[in-house]
Amino acid sequence: MKIVVCIKQVPDTAGGVQFNPDGTLNRAAMLAIMNPDDKAGLEAALRLKDQYGAEVTVLTMGLPKADDILREAFAMGADKAVLVTDRVLGGADTWATSSTIAAALKNLEYDLIITGRQAIDGDTAQVGPQIAEHLKLPVISYAADIKIDGDSVIVKRQYEDRYHMLKAKMPCLITALSELNEPRYMTPGGIFDAYDEKEVTVWGRPDLKELDDANMGLAGSPTKIAKASDKVRKGAGEKVVLDTPEESVSYIMGKLTEKHVI
Amino acid sequence: MDFTLDKKHEMARTLFKEFAENEAKPLAQETDETEVFPRQTVEKMAKAGFLGIPVPKEYGGQGCDPLTYVMCVEELSKVCGTTGVIVSAHTSLCIDPILTYGTEEQKQKYIPKLASGEYLGAFALTEPGAGTDAQGAQTRAIKQEDGSWLVNGSKCFITNGKEANVYIVIAVTDVQVDPKGRKKKRFSAFIVEKGTPGFSFGTKEKKMGIRGSSTYELIFEDMMLPADALLGAEGKGFPIAMHTLDGGRIGIAAQALGIAEGALDRCIEYTKERKQFGRSIAQQQNTQFKIADMYTRIEAAKFLVYAAAKAKETQKVYSVEAAKAKLFAAETAMAVTTEVVQLFGGYGDIRAYDVERMMRDAKITEIYEGTSEVQRMVISGALLK
Numbered sequence: 144m145k146i147v148v149c150i151k152q153v154p155d156t157a158g159g160v161q162f163n164p165d166g167t168l169n170r171a172a173m174l175a176i177m178n179p180d181d182k183a184g185l186e187a188a189l190r191l192k193d194q195y196g197a198e199v200t201v202l203t204m205g206l207p208k209a210d211d212i213l214r215e216a217f218a219m220g221a222d223k224a225v226l227v228t229d230r231v232l233g234g235a236d237t238w239a240t241s242s243t244i245a246a247a248l249k250n251l252e253y254d255l256i257i258t259g260r261q262a263i264d265g266d267t268a269q270v271g272p273q274i275a276e277h278l279k280l281p282v283i284s285y286a287a288d289i290k291i292d293g294d295s296v297i298v299k300r301q302y303e304d305r306y307h308m309l310k311a312k313m314p315c316l317i318t319a320l321s322e323l324n325e326p327r328y329m330t331p332g333g334i335f336d337a338y339d340e341k342e343v344t345v346w347g348r349p350d351l352k353e354l355d356d357a358n359m360g361l362a363g364s365p366t367k368i369a370k371a372s373d374k375v376r377k378g379a380g381e382k383v384v385l386d387t388p389e390e391s392v393s394y395i396m397g398k399l400t401e402k403h404v405i
Numbered sequence: 406m407d408f409t410l411d412k413k414h415e416m417a418r419t420l421f422k423e424f425a426e427n428e429a430k431p432l433a434q435e436t437d438e439t440e441v442f443p444r445q446t447v448e449k450m451a452k453a454g455f456l457g458i459p460v461p462k463e464y465g466g467q468g469c470d471p472l473t474y475v476m477c478v479e480e481l482s483k484v485c486g487t488t489g490v491i492v493s494a495h496t497s498l499c500i501d502p503i504l505t506y507g508t509e510e511q512k513q514k515y516i517p518k519l520a521s522g523e524y525l526g527a528f529a530l531t532e533p534g535a536g537t538d539a540q541g542a543q544t545r546a547i548k549q550e551d552g553s554w555l556v557n558g559s560k561c562f563i564t565n566g567k568e569a570n571v572y573i574v575i576a577v578t579d580v581q582v583d584p585k586g587r588k589k590k591r592f593s594a595f596i597v598e599k600g601t602p603g604f605s606f607g608t609k610e611k612k613m614g615i616r617g618s619s620t621y622e623l624i625f626e627d628m629m630l631p632a633d634a635l636l637g638a639e640g641k642g643f644p645i646a647m648h649t650l651d652g653g654r655i656g657i658a659a660q661a662l663g664i665a666e667g668a669l670d671r672c673i674e675y676t677k678e679r680k681q682f683g684r685s686i687a688q689q690q691n692t693q694f695k696i697a698d699m700y701t702r703i704e705a706a707k708f709l710v711y712a713a714a715k716a717k718e719t720q721k722v723y724s725v726e727a728a729k730a731k732l733f734a735a736e737t738a739m740a741v742t743t744e745v746v747q748l749f750g751g752y753g754d755i756r757a758y759d760v761e762r763m764m765r766d767a768k769i770t771e772i773y774e775g776t777s778e779v780q781r782m783v784i785s786g787a788l789l790k
Contacts, residue, residue: 214416329420330454331477332467338413 144197144291144313146188147251149244149258149274150181150216152209156263166368167234167361177212180259184319186326187289188257189220195291198222200251204232204243210343217337218329225251229347234361241273242363246354247346248278255296256316260285271318281315287323408711417473421480424453425488433485436617437762442568443617446488451522456495460504465517472714475659479710482663483670486766487617489663493656494564494618495519498774499526502573502649503596506637511596515571527569528653529560529597529623530646537779539575539643540590544625546576548639552632554578554595556625559607562773566621567606572597573649574623575642592642595634603628614765651727653774655717658710658730661738661770665703668738668745668763672696675749675758692748699741706734725787732780735770742767 154161154173161169177185188199200223201216203209213224227247235243248256256278258271268284275282287301292310298317300307348354357363385391399405410418428449436443450456458474460466467473474496482489500519503511518524535541544558556576563572579591597604607622637645673696676687686692713730716723742764746753753760771777 211412211416214412218416218420328424328453329416330467331417331420331458331469331473332454332462334413334416334420335467335469335473337416338411 144191144195144254145200145252146191146197146255146257147200147202147248147253148181148185148188148216148221149256149271150185150201150203150212151178151259151262152176152203152205152212153178153262153264162371165234166371175208175211177215178259178262178264179321180261180263180319182259182326183321183323184257184259184317185216185219185221186324187286187317187319188255189327190324191255191289191291192220200225200253202244202247202251203227204235204240204247213343214334214337214341215329217341218333219327220333224341224343225346226343227346227351231348231360234364235359236364236366237267237269237273238365239359239361239363241270241277242358243351243354244270245274245277246351248274249353250346250350254313256280256314257286257289258316258318260318260320268318271316275316278316281311282318283309283311283315284318286317286319289317289319289323408708414473414476417469418476418480420453421455421477422483424450424455425480425484429481429488430484433487434756434759434762436485436487438756440611440616442619443485443488443491444568447491447522447525447568450488450492455492456522456525457500457516457520458496460500460516460520464504464512464520466520470714471655471717472711475655475710475714478656478659479663479666482660482766483667485617486660486664486763487615489660490564490615490618490657491525493653493660494528495526495569497653497656498528498564498649499569499571499573501652502528502594502636502645505648506594506641506645507596508633510633511636515596519571524570525565525568526571526573527563527565528573528649529563530575530650531560531562533559533561537776539592539646542575542577542590542592544574544576546578546593546595546630548578549629554630554632554634556595556597556603556628556630558625560623561607562610563621563623564618564773566619566623567609568619570599572599572623573636574625575646578642579640591640592646593639594636594642594645595630596636597628597630597634601628601630612769614762614767614769647724650774651722651724652717654727654731654780655710655713655723657770657774658706658713658727658734661731661734661767662703662706662710664763664767664770665699665706665734665738665741668742668760668767669696669699669703671758671760671763672699672745672748675752679750679752686748695744695748699744702737703741706730706737709733724783728775728780728783731770731775732777732784735767735777738767738770739764 152175155176161172163169199221201221202225204227261268272282283298285301286298288299290297295312297310454467457466458469462468478489478493519526532542546554546556574595574597575592577590578593581589603626605624607624610620676692679686709730713726716726745760746764752758
C-alpha cells in the first residue's frame, strides 16, 4: 500500500503571527512547525504502515525551509519526501494550493491520501477536499479512526455530536483531526538518518506538468483578502431570555440585521 | 573550536526539549516528593530511543554521537535531575563498558536489550568502605576450578539500583604484594544479571536530591557467576572502571549543566513577574548582574561539556576533558541553584517553586562519579606528571 500524507509548515502560534503588507502571512519571519492536524495524519499513516505495511510519502508545498518538516517526518518514520517549491507558486490561496498539490500527486503513486483537516494558520479546511475533487477521488473528512479492509478504508468520521462509520474504496482521500491520535516522537537515530541518509525530492513549476498557469500562485488565487488577523478569542456571548418564541425570533432577526448578516 | 550546532543536532535538541517538557517536567515534583522511580517516563524514553543514543545501529542503537547523548541528559535535567541521571548511569556506566570491553557474544547478548530499553543498566564500584579510595574495596570474586566465579560482598549508593536488569560489578580478584611488601588489590569487572542466585538488594537510600533515582545497596552472598560474566581481561577491572567513569563524568557534567540551565530559566521567568518596590525584581540591577554572571558561567560550562563530548568521539583517552567538564559544570550547578534560590527569596524555600529541588539535585553532581576533589586530582595529575 502506498500512502501520501500532505503536510504543511505553519507558524507556531506560540511564536506570534506576522503579516505582509498585502495581508498574506509573512512565513519567513515566523517560527515554523508541522501543522498539528497534518502531524496526526502522518501518525495515522505510520500506524497503518506498522500494522499493514505501507510506504509513506510526505508531500508539502512551501518555502525551501519547509524542508525542516519533511526531515521531521523522516525522523518519525516516513519513507519518502517531496517538497514543491517555486517562487511562481507563492501567495497561493486554497484553490491554487489544491490545484498545485493535485498536480504533484499526479506524479506519485498512491492508494490513500491523508491530509490534515485544516491548518492552524488559515483554518479553512478546504485544501484536503479540494485535492480530492481535482483528482476525482472520494473524500472522508474529520477522520477519528482509520482501518483498512481489503481494498477499502473504514473511517470513523467525527462530528461534534455524532460520528459516522464510512467505507470507501481506495484510492481515496481522508482528512485527519489532531484528536485522531498522539503523534509519536521522532527518534534520535531517525533524525540522524533524516539528514545523513535520506533525500528530499524537490519539484519546481516545470515538474508539475498537469498544472495550469491560471490555477497557481497569487495570480491564480481567486480569494481576495480583505483583512487578516490573529485568532480572536471568542467572548462569552450574550444570553437573552425572552418570554415568547416570537420575541426571540424578532430579537435574533434584529441582531442579524444590525450586524449586516442578512 | 566551533560549537555551532548543525541542523540534526538542533532537531535532536528540539526533540529532547519537547519530550522533557511534556513527559518529565509534569512528574518532576511528584517524583521528588514520593521518591518513586519514574518507570512510566523510562518506558516512554525507551520507546523514543533515548536509552541507546550513542549505540551503533548494528546493536540496535540510535547510531548518534556522544554530543547528542549529552544534549539528551542536559535537556532532561533542565526539568528533572532524576530523569537525567537514570539515562546517564544506564548509558555511560553500563552500555559503554560492555561496548568498549565486551566480547562479541556479550555485546550481542546485552546491548540490543539495553539500547531498546528492555533492560536498564547500572554500575557498581562504590562500597561502604571504598569511595574515592577504591583500594578499600572488600567485594571478592574467587575463581573456581571450572572458570566460574564465587562473589561475596556488597556495593552501595548504586544508581538505578533495584530497577536495573544488568549491572557492571567491580570486584577484587587478586591481591598482589609489591617488592616493598605492600598489598595491592587487583580488580576485575563482571556483568551481573538481576535474579542471579545470591544477588539481593539491601537498603534503599533516602537522599537529599535526585530522589526518584532508586539508589540501593547491592548484596552478593555466595553469588556464582559463569566464566563468561567476566568483562574485559582478568585483573583489568580498575582501568575499566576508571575509563568507564571518564565517560560517566561527561554524562554527569551534562546533568549538572542541565540543572543549572533549568534553574536559570525558572529564575528569569520569576524575576520578571515578582514585583518589589513597585517594579519587577528583574529591573533591579542586582538581579540583572546576577543573571548575567550565571548565564556566562553556564555558557562556559556548556563549552567544556560539549568539548568533552567531542573528545569522547574523537580521542581514545579523554580523562582530563571529562574531569574539567564535570568539575566546572557541577560547581556551576551548585552555585547557580543556590543563587537562584536566593533571588526567589522566601519562595525559593517553598517546594512548589521547583528551585529548592534543583538546589538539592545539584549537590550530588559535585560528589558522585568522582568528587570535585577527584576531578582536581585528575586534572593536576595530568599537568604535573
